[in-house]
Amino acid sequence: MALRITIFNEGYHERFNPISKEVYPNGMHDALAKAFDGEDVEIRYACQYEENCGLTEEILDNTDVLIWWAHVLHNDLPDEIAQMVQRQVLKGMGLIALHSAHYSKPFRLLMGTSCSLRCHDVGERERLWVIEPGHPIVQGIPPYFELKHEEMYGERFDVPAPDELILGGWFQSGEIFRSGCVWRRGYGKVFYFQPGHETYATYREYPYILKIIRNAAHYVARPANLNANIDCIFAEELERVPDCDRIEY
Amino acid sequence: MALRITIFNEGYHERFNPISKEVYPNGMHDALAKAFDGEDVEIRYACQYEENCGLTEEILDNTDVLIWWAHVLHNDLPDEIAQMVQRQVLKGMGLIALHSAHYSKPFRLLMGTSCSLRCHDVGERERLWVIEPGHPIVQGIPPYFELKHEEMYGERFDVPAPDELILGGWFQSGEIFRSGCVWRRGYGKVFYFQPGHETYATYREYPYILKIIRNAAHYVARPANLNANIDCIFAEELERVPDCDRIEY
Amino acid sequence: MALRITIFNEGYHERFNPISKEVYPNGMHDALAKAFDGEDVEIRYACQYEENCGLTEEILDNTDVLIWWAHVLHNDLPDEIAQMVQRQVLKGMGLIALHSAHYSKPFRLLMGTSCSLRCHDVGERERLWVIEPGHPIVQGIPPYFELKHEEMYGERFDVPAPDELILGGWFQSGEIFRSGCVWRRGYGKVFYFQPGHETYATYREYPYILKIIRNAAHYVARPANLNANIDCIFAEELERVPDCDRIEY
Amino acid sequence: MALRITIFNEGYHERFNPISKEVYPNGMHDALAKAFDGEDVEIRYACQYEENCGLTEEILDNTDVLIWWAHVLHNDLPDEIAQMVQRQVLKGMGLIALHSAHYSKPFRLLMGTSCSLRCHDVGERERLWVIEPGHPIVQGIPPYFELKHEEMYGERFDVPAPDELILGGWFQSGEIFRSGCVWRRGYGKVFYFQPGHETYATYREYPYILKIIRNAAHYVARPANLNANIDCIFAEELERVPDCDRIEY
Numbered sequence: 001m002a003l004r005i006t007i008f009n010e011g012y013h014e015r016f017n018p019i020s021k022e023v024y025p026n027g028m029h030d031a032l033a034k035a036f037d038g039e040d041v042e043i044r045y046a047c048q049y050e051e052n053c054g055l056t057e058e059i060l061d062n063t064d065v066l067i068w069w070a071h072v073l074h075n076d077l078p079d080e081i082a083q084m085v086q087r088q089v090l091k092g093m094g095l096i097a098l099h100s101a102h103y104s105k106p107f108r109l110l111m112g113t114s115c116s117l118r119c120h121d122v123g124e125r126e127r128l129w130v131i132e133p134g135h136p137i138v139q140g141i142p143p144y145f146e147l148k149h150e151e152m153y154g155e156r157f158d159v160p161a162p163d164e165l166i167l168g169g170w171f172q173s174g175e176i177f178r179s180g181c182v183w184r185r186g187y188g189k190v191f192y193f194q195p196g197h198e199t200y201a202t203y204r205e206y207p208y209i210l211k212i213i214r215n216a217a218h219y220v221a222r223p224a225n226l227n228a229n230i231d232c233i234f235a236e237e238l239e240r241v242p243d244c245d246r247i248e249y
Numbered sequence: 250m251a252l253r254i255t256i257f258n259e260g261y262h263e264r265f266n267p268i269s270k271e272v273y274p275n276g277m278h279d280a281l282a283k284a285f286d287g288e289d290v291e292i293r294y295a296c297q298y299e300e301n302c303g304l305t306e307e308i309l310d311n312t313d314v315l316i317w318w319a320h321v322l323h324n325d326l327p328d329e330i331a332q333m334v335q336r337q338v339l340k341g342m343g344l345i346a347l348h349s350a351h352y353s354k355p356f357r358l359l360m361g362t363s364c365s366l367r368c369h370d371v372g373e374r375e376r377l378w379v380i381e382p383g384h385p386i387v388q389g390i391p392p393y394f395e396l397k398h399e400e401m402y403g404e405r406f407d408v409p410a411p412d413e414l415i416l417g418g419w420f421q422s423g424e425i426f427r428s429g430c431v432w433r434r435g436y437g438k439v440f441y442f443q444p445g446h447e448t449y450a451t452y453r454e455y456p457y458i459l460k461i462i463r464n465a466a467h468y469v470a471r472p473a474n475l476n477a478n479i480d481c482i483f484a485e486e487l488e489r490v491p492d493c494d495r496i497e498y
Numbered sequence: 499m500a501l502r503i504t505i506f507n508e509g510y511h512e513r514f515n516p517i518s519k520e521v522y523p524n525g526m527h528d529a530l531a532k533a534f535d536g537e538d539v540e541i542r543y544a545c546q547y548e549e550n551c552g553l554t555e556e557i558l559d560n561t562d563v564l565i566w567w568a569h570v571l572h573n574d575l576p577d578e579i580a581q582m583v584q585r586q587v588l589k590g591m592g593l594i595a596l597h598s599a600h601y602s603k604p605f606r607l608l609m610g611t612s613c614s615l616r617c618h619d620v621g622e623r624e625r626l627w628v629i630e631p632g633h634p635i636v637q638g639i640p641p642y643f644e645l646k647h648e649e650m651y652g653e654r655f656d657v658p659a660p661d662e663l664i665l666g667g668w669f670q671s672g673e674i675f676r677s678g679c680v681w682r683r684g685y686g687k688v689f690y691f692q693p694g695h696e697t698y699a700t701y702r703e704y705p706y707i708l709k710i711i712r713n714a715a716h717y718v719a720r721p722a723n724l725n726a727n728i729d730c731i732f733a734e735e736l737e738r739v740p741d742c743d744r745i746e747y
Numbered sequence: 748m749a750l751r752i753t754i755f756n757e758g759y760h761e762r763f764n765p766i767s768k769e770v771y772p773n774g775m776h777d778a779l780a781k782a783f784d785g786e787d788v789e790i791r792y793a794c795q796y797e798e799n800c801g802l803t804e805e806i807l808d809n810t811d812v813l814i815w816w817a818h819v820l821h822n823d824l825p826d827e828i829a830q831m832v833q834r835q836v837l838k839g840m841g842l843i844a845l846h847s848a849h850y851s852k853p854f855r856l857l858m859g860t861s862c863s864l865r866c867h868d869v870g871e872r873e874r875l876w877v878i879e880p881g882h883p884i885v886q887g888i889p890p891y892f893e894l895k896h897e898e899m900y901g902e903r904f905d906v907p908a909p910d911e912l913i914l915g916g917w918f919q920s921g922e923i924f925r926s927g928c929v930w931r932r933g934y935g936k937v938f939y940f941q942p943g944h945e946t947y948a949t950y951r952e953y954p955y956i957l958k959i960i961r962n963a964a965h966y967v968a969r970p971a972n973l974n975a976n977i978d979c980i981f982a983e984e985l986e987r988v989p990d991c992d993r994i995e996y
Binding site for chain 2: 616625627628629630631641642652653654659662663666667668669672673674676
Binding site for chain 3: 833837856857858859860861905907908910930931932933
């Protein structure tokens, strides 16, 4: 069955930053979609400037993997949408959070931490090292590869220790980063992947980057045969009575 | 230096439920405080019916371990207080979430999941098994011990896989539970411990239960010599400009 | 491509224990093979009483998943064969260790611990609970299911904390067990699954048991496109010179 | 109670390598012992060229933390001694494996993997970054610090994913490494720490390195009040009968 992918793009830089406009003339979502060229997938786009940020419960119900790129307008995303994404992940939808999405509301809700990190942007060189070479997300990836220019993201990355640490980043100016991490949350999985600053053609010029995103989409995709009875119930859904015995034994 | 402990108690059942009144005539917070008899600790109480729920930033700044018991009024806790507790944990404060605190707002914010579980209350027998006998939290605890009557909490417990799974629960009616779990979040640690329904004298009659809580308090307590520069910065604290370069390199 | 499965069976009980003979007239390996009925797999058998225990480097080079059942003759397995299995796992082969294989030499070499546990056999009832319902190994499995009779295996199970805890066991006589666990080792994965005492028809009468084994085989199978250069080098393979610079930079 | 520390040193380089002789005129064990200056500890030395490598069961029974430095003579260590160390860790003794001890027999037995890594020695600069700033092992350590010259150890480090990843290394020539890791094994803990090549004065000139070793010794030390009944039983200790029911219920 075709993988159903929704690519969420903030869509700010490509319209207002001249460099990003040039690097991603059709938007970052278009560049990211190319990761799936030749695959049997259904791709849908959602941009933050669209009505309801381009996302509805129905769209997410029919999404196996949600890819999220955003940077400067995180706090403008309505809380209801962030919570809707969080719940969908808990119910099985995969989430790939890219680069500055570390500070996006859905990612922070799922992590429970500040998700802060060290950063600066001087166009330096990055090397990505494979930490778990047997992992599906890095099949076909060599022991390391280089990006000529990237924004530096460095430790301490304030996230829960990942369930799977797959890639590590080395930066020319002296920092390291847990650049490719998986967390399991509820019935779903989250993959965070660090590269992809809006002023560099990271998603256009590096086939390994796109291959990792493609591999990750398959890895975190909503499980095909989840049990019919998803039994995660949120406290808010319970009536306020002095007993939680709602799940019948 | 004396450990500074704050015990948060919802304080509903001991006032309105005749059984709880009888079991915990001085409130559950009083019973929990007895876990520290003979130890060099400073204990402060906070009840949800107090002004501001008995908690302020200043109190938490001076708290090494916050113990949290609540059940039916989770949703009445103001979000601001839940977020204040979350931030304090990320900055190093220890949190011990007891029994029905699995659905409390601070715990859910730190987990990022629904924290739902299976439950029923028929006064059955529980056995607590030590999974990691070398762990500080279970020093002095035998391979297993029994509670004559407890509310059943069963899997699937919808939490992130714990960083340390220390105790497991066996229930007479056929369920199991990850009953003692540690998660590291930010600079702090969270210990969830399942026993303690309000109608059973779990915190009064079982020295092993109190010993585990005492051990846990020492284990999760705020680290004494944290680096002066706590560098977790929340996205909300950043101004909205297209650059996150706030942490100087 | 067809999954290449090798089923290793000690083959003692079915020949010398009258009950096991009756329960598994064609051997346990035959019963286990039925887990793959209707799947595109190649199955090979190896029994401990065969020459070289039925295993060679060439056979394992061409094995994606090795399923291991053994009980009373662990210590008769030559160390060289145990080490050969260990190395194959590190180079990508999947290993499914069943029931009493917790004490098998290959499993213990991969764990590094004693792998001891609590056990007794009184034919009691077991319930298997799903801890991680989103995991591929339990797709199609309900929240719990029962085995009428099983040998009790209980905690403390002396293994490293599993990378993925997927199933938990509840036993009628009061014990719990981490019954389905995954560890990643080198390029390979190990799945331990507790049910399957030789005097009960666990592998014949419970479709869910076979489904879990089938799911697990796909999950732990040797990755298809491992990097050509498997760079795990064993110290024994190095010459004894005061420098480890063997991997050229 | 005073911490009982045994420092194991291979003792080859300081006798036969002119540079090491100059850097560590009294041996590396002497330099390492200085990590505990002013602490209430009992320190004992063991060198590989001593009778029985300087280690006996009685010595280890009375050791809370064993610190291990070795490089070129790993394969000359008798297997019996390596296994004795492994068992002591499983029974609660802490182990700190330094630098090239990644290939030592006790460490490899406890990991179950090849423990191979990428390495070269060109005297480059290393930066050590704190990944988990709330962890006891890095209390008093700044977000990062530098070593002027170190041997490069790089990923892929073929070890099981650590239970706690505490420090990461950045190397001038482009590599990264999981430089400070904790694994729990049995009742004990293992800390691996990467810095310390024999031709650089890493253990003499860097107070932070010694502070980390001192912190780690306290963190991994044998628990004070382990349950009397250590219930890890090794398969080799069982008689060969078709039943493992040795642990009475």
